[in-house]
Structure formats: structure tokens, C-alpha cells
Amino acid sequence: MPAAPAIPAPDRARPAPRGPEQIADRVTWIGALDPDLRNFDVILKTANGTTYNSYVVRGSQGVAVIDTVKQEFTAEFLAKLETVARYDEITTLVLNHLEPDHTGAVPELLRRAPHAHIHVSPRGLQVLRALLKDDFDSYRITTVQTGDTVSLGDRTLRFLTTPYVHWPDTQCTYLEEQNLLFTCDLLGCHYCDARLYNDKVGDFRFSFEYYFDHIMRPFKRYVTEALDLIEPLRIDMIAPGHGPVLRAHPREYITHYRRLITKRLASETGAEKTLLIFYVSAYGATAQMAEAITEGAAESDDVRVSLFDLQGGDVTPFIDLIEEADGLAFGTPTINGDAVRTVWDLLSSLVDIDTKGKLGASFGSYGWTGEAVGMVEARMQGLKMRVPEKGLRIKMHPTAEELEQCRDFGRRLAAHLAGRPAEREIDMSALLGR
């Protein structure tokens, strides 16, 4: 007699459809589990899937829904909601972030609870308009900022404006009487586990940091501002929009975020501005330019200049350096009408960090056309950098006079970094062809 097929043991971490979960007195999780998701927003791998967390807060004079779920989980979300509140009881809908994974169920929820008063950040309005289309004007919508509150009777929701963590619209909501902070994407992670709480789920530390690196890292300056608002609060629980509910040691997660945004070895540079010069050279001409530019920039006492041959390093540590630098210069030859791949690999990776406002410059030797320098300048502008000096191109190997031009280019870059550039004036006609 053949053996009976083995029946797999139930995996406690393997999410089954689950019902609502009361996470605190009169606060209920009504989110959705998405265990099979393996890629989020194109840019993130999700080995454990994710959750879309939504919450209901019941007060003596009203019920609030905090965020919703991705559109395809609408039915599941509404089913959970209906077990804890009637639609006519819902007085308040808080949208901490308007990205579709949190607002997918909003249109259907509003169709069933059209009287719900929507609270959203001012920057959230334009996305809400796009979400609700022609119905936008038929709903009661209020924009809220830090300090504004909504009363549910014996429960109070207080809002904290925390933009760019990671969209312009993001905000947090604090349930005052229970020291419970709803953070949406901030302090969240893509980690699906039906056990729901951070002290019950599997080891999600990798997911927490991976999420920070890819979602929050480009917005470190705004994470800093958000933490400044959050840290003074008494916090007994953090309820994010993705991943585990942080009920055990919630303060540790805030402290860890603070650690992740803190500059490393800041005392290494002190008050000096930093200029990193990267180059790739085929025949040594662009390397000669890079060295001369370095010499010129290094004449400035208040600018610390570093020179790197890109072919001798890996991308990741360079990104860490660039994140904390004030200025960047890239040297590339033009090969087959383009900048070389090594340069593009680094430039394309800079999407993971904040480069806004950094000084950028480009230079390179060429044999025929020399368009690589302009291409790199355009990329730097796409990275929101300022590029005050037109890129320096030299045909073939530089002469002694051209090397002096390179030194002068370096001097001018240093002057921009040090805040003492020579003021220039031109006519608009000089820009023709740019």
C-alpha cells in the first residue's frame, strides 16, 4: 500500500487570510497580507511579500479609518472593516500617504461612507484630486498640518507633517490618549508575517534596513526632520503602513533610524567642503586632466579634494562617499559617442541617495566628438545638482597650456564650493546652442 502523501506541517509564518486584529484598546488592524509579492514598485525585492496595514480607531463620538490597502485587496479590507464598524459610523478617513498601495480602497470606501471627513496633508491634495477625479468636490476634505487634531470624543488624533518620507504628501498621525503613532511608510518594511507584531514575527531586521536603504535613504534630510518631530513624543506603539506592528521596544526603531541617517566620521572633514573627482581614462589624457583639476582645487585651504580612478573601485563605497560630499566631478573620455559604462554605472546608482544641490562638474579628453562631457552634465542636472561651470573638453592629450586650464577649472570649482565664486554676467544670446 503506497504511503500517504506527506501533508506539510502548518507554517506559522505562512500567512493565511486572517481577520481583523485588535492591536490596542479600541484600535484594530484591518489590513491585508500579500505574501506572494516578490517585487514592489519595480525597485524593491520582497522576499517575504508585504502587508498593507490599515487601522480603525473607535472613539466615543466617532470612528476613524487610518489609511487603506492596495486596490486588489479592497474586498478583504472592507470585510474586515465591517466586522468592527458600520459605514455610517465612520466619521473620519485619515490618508497619511496617497500612494496606491495605501489608497487603493479609498474610492470604494468613500462610495459606502460618503460622509467620512477626509484628512490629508496639503501636498496630498493634488494626488487626492487625481484619485477621486470628478468626485473630488463631492467629499468633505480638510488639509491638516503639525498640531492639528481631530476629536473622536474620548480619542484624539493629532497630525504631524512629515513630508518626503518618501513622497511630498507623507504625514504621521498620533493617537494621543494611547501614545500610538501611525507612520505609514516611515518605520515600515516589506515583510509579510501573519503573526503581525514585531515580537512575534520572524527576523525582519534585514527587511527593515533594506526598506530604509531603498525608500528613505534618498530623503535623509527629511527623515531627520520627521524624527525631530517624533522623538519628543511618548510612544508605546508604532503602527506603520507595511510590515510588523512595532509594539515591543518601539523607541529602538526610531533610534535605529537616527543612527542610519547620521553622517559617518563627520570630524574627518570638519568645516571643510569636500570635492570628489572621479575619472576613467583610456590613454591617460583624462587622467592628466583629473590630476591637474585636483591640483587646482587643492590650492584652496577650505576645500578637501580627493581623486579616484573609477576602474579601481566598486560602486557601493563610492556611493557612500558621494552621499556626504559637497561636490563631484566626473572625468570621462568619449568612446563610441558616449561616456564610458563605468561612469554610467556610478551615475545611475546615485538614485539611492540625495544629491540635490551638490556641485557637479564634468570633464574629459576626446578624439573626435567629445559629447560624453555634456551627457554627464545632463545626468547631474537630472540628479538635481547644480552645474555652474561648463564642462571642460580637451582634444587628445592636454598641452601644458591646457593643463593650466584644468587647474583653473579646479580653482573655480573650489571657489564655488567655498562660497566665493567670481560673479559673472552674460547675455542670453551666449546660451544659444546649449
Place this chain on the structure above:
Amino acid sequence: MATAKLTFTDVALTVNVPAGTRIIEISEKIGSGITYGCREGECGTCITRIVEGQENLSEPSALELRVLKDNLAGHNDRLACQCQVLGGTVKVRPG
């Protein structure tokens, strides 16, 4: 032709422009750090601080006013993709 002086303080450059020029027409060509998103006055990415010469700019449209308000812009902020320099001297920097 009436002209104006438009200064981008983040790159220390002044451009002499014909009256009616929009900031967007110049800023990218000279490498200013003012950045753009939709370029149609809707997204607010190009919010720019007017350091000097606010009175020398075109009046904001109703759409620009709404976008500035939604984005919590200050009194000296304008959208670089929308406002025109009408004359005199205007100094700007990325918002």
C-alpha cells in the same frame, strides 16, 4: 526691446534677458540647481526662492497660486516654470 537682469545666486551668474522670459528658459542652460518635474505648473517641483525683485515678475495665475499653497510655499516663492521676468533685476535661488 525691454530687458531685465536675472541672477541665479547658486551659480553666481547673471543673464541679461528680454522682458517676458520665463526662469525655466534659462536656469537649466546655465546649470542652476532649480529642478523641474511636470514643467506645466502642476507638481510644484520647481518652487524657487525669489531673493530680490519679486515686483518684477508676472502675477501668478490661479493654478500657480493653488500649487504654491498646496506645497506650503513661502511668500517669496514662485514656480520657475510659470513666472516671467518683466524687467529690472530679479535674483533667484533653488527653493
